Amino acid sequence: MPRYTLQAEAFRKNTRPVIWLDVEKRKADAEPALTTVVWAEGLKTYVHDTILAESAKARGLELQSWTELATRIVEAAIATEALIAGYSIPERDLLMKACPAQAEWIKEHYLNANAAKWFKNRRPALYAEACRTAGEKRKPGLKDFLIQPAVGYPYKRYLLDVQPGSILGRMRKLLAKRDGVHRELTNEARRDWTNLIEYNRQDVLGMIHVVAYAKGDGIAG
Numbered sequence: 001m002p003r004y005t006l007q008a009e010a011f012r013k014n015t016r017p018v019i020w021l022d023v024e025k026r027k028a029d030a031e032p033a034l035t036t037v038v039w040a041e042g043l044k045t046y047v048h049d050t051i052l053a054e055s056a057k058a059r060g061l062e063l064q065s066w067t068e069l070a071t072r073i074v075e076a077a078i079a080t081e082a083l084i085a086g087y088s089i090p091e092r093d094l095l096m097k098a099c100p101a102q103a104e105w106i107k108e109h110y111l112n113a114n115a116a117k118w119f120k121n122r123r124p125a126l127y128a129e130a131c132r133t134a135g136e137k138r139k140p141g142l143k144d145f146l147i148q149p150a151v152g153y154p155y156k157r158y159l160l161d162v163q164p165g166s167i168l169g170r171m172r173k174l175l176a177k178r179d180g181v182h183r184e185l186t187n188e189a190r191r192d193w194t195n196l197i198e199y200n201r202q203d204v205l206g207m208i209h210v211v212a213y214a215k216g217d218g219i220a221g
Helices: 050-058 066-080 090-098 100-108 116-122 124-134 142-146 157-161 164-177 187-215
Strands: 018-024 034-039 042-047 083-086 110-112
Touching: 018 066, 018 090, 018 187, 034 066, 034 187, 042 050, 042 187, 050 164, 066 083, 066 090, 066 100, 083 090, 083 187, 090 100, 090 110, 100 110, 116 124, 124 142, 142 187, 157 187, 164 187
Parallel strands: 018 083, 083 110
Antiparallel strands: 018 034, 034 042
16 A cells, blocks of 8 residues: 655545644643644544643633544544545554554555655755754754745744643643633633644644645645
């Protein structure tokens, strides 16, 4: 079976629907705290950590366990013959762990949407600029490509300062001290929560844009 990446022939020829997702979690977490999915139901963000239940409700988000959502995603992909796409491999591995009976199917029908190799090979000048933006301490990530004017994506610059792991850690501590009551959070904490949700959503929408950009051979839509 082909492996789906932005460089692969299987990707360039693909006409199957795609279910897109991105998760947010702390490095030590076994499961995601929240996930944004773009599928037949549209764009939806789900919260999995029960300590965040009231904060989810305050922003109109659905509380659902990660295992339940992962199962729904895989079942929907199989039923509609869709690919499942995430930016790099972590989302794939989380899905495989949550749905072990379908692990091989997931591996064979997962689109690794990481664009770094595509930019390096097809748009080296943009890749070099993204590397400069990323700095010496890390490799260029999705946002380093999205903020390049030539890519044509209106990325919200204030989200560049969002640190998902730190926000999740602070939210959990604050809510634990307040019996999970969202309205008792500080204005700063509520703003951080709103920014984290938008950050997660922009990761999915930005990924979709970059994949379309690559499939269009570097022509911004």
